[in-house]
Amino acid sequence: MALLPGTSLAAEEPAVAAIGASSGSLVGQLLQLALGLAVVIGLIFALGYLMRRVGPLAPQGGQHIKLVSSLPLGPRDRLLLVDVGGTQMLLGTSPGRINTLHVFEQPVADLAAAAAGNGDFGRKLQALLKRGADS
Known part of the structure; x- marks a missing residue:
C-alpha cells in the first residue's frame, strides 16, 4: 500500500x-x-x-335475529341455534351452504335466563370489586 x-x-x-x-x-x-x-x-x-x-x-341489542348457541363440528362446519322472532332453529353451516336442520316448536334455550345470568355475573363482579376497594 x-x-x-x-x-x-x-x-x-x-x-x-x-x-x-x-x-x-x-x-x-x-x-x-x-x-x-x-x-x-x-x-x-x-x-x-x-x-x-x-x-x-x-352487545347486539335491537336485532330480531340472535345467535343462541354455536357448536363447531370441524374446522369449517358448525351447528348454530338461532332465535328469529321467538322461533328457534337449528342450522348446519359449511362453506357456501346453510341448511335448516330443525325448527323447534318450543324454545330449547331460554334467552331471558341467559341474559339474566350475564347480568348476575356483572353484579357479582361489581360486588367483588367494591369489597376489594373497601379493604
Whole structure:
C-alpha cells in the first residue's frame, strides 16, 4: 500500500474501524426491526384467531335475529341455534351452504335466563370489586 506524503497508516485505522462498527450496528438494527415486525404480525394473527373463536364481544341489542348457541363440528362446519322472532332453529353451516336442520316448536334455550345470568355475573363482579376497594 502506497502512502501519500503527509499521511500515515495510523490515520486510516480509525476510519476502517468506524466503517466496521457502523455496518455491525446496521445489521443489529435491521435484526431488531425484523424481530419487532414479526412480533407485531404474530399479535395480529393471534388476535384474529381469538376473535374467530370468541366471536364479537359487542352487545347486539335491537336485532330480531340472535345467535343462541354455536357448536363447531370441524374446522369449517358448525351447528348454530338461532332465535328469529321467538322461533328457534337449528342450522348446519359449511362453506357456501346453510341448511335448516330443525325448527323447534318450543324454545330449547331460554334467552331471558341467559341474559339474566350475564347480568348476575356483572353484579357479582361489581360486588367483588367494591369489597376489594373497601379493604
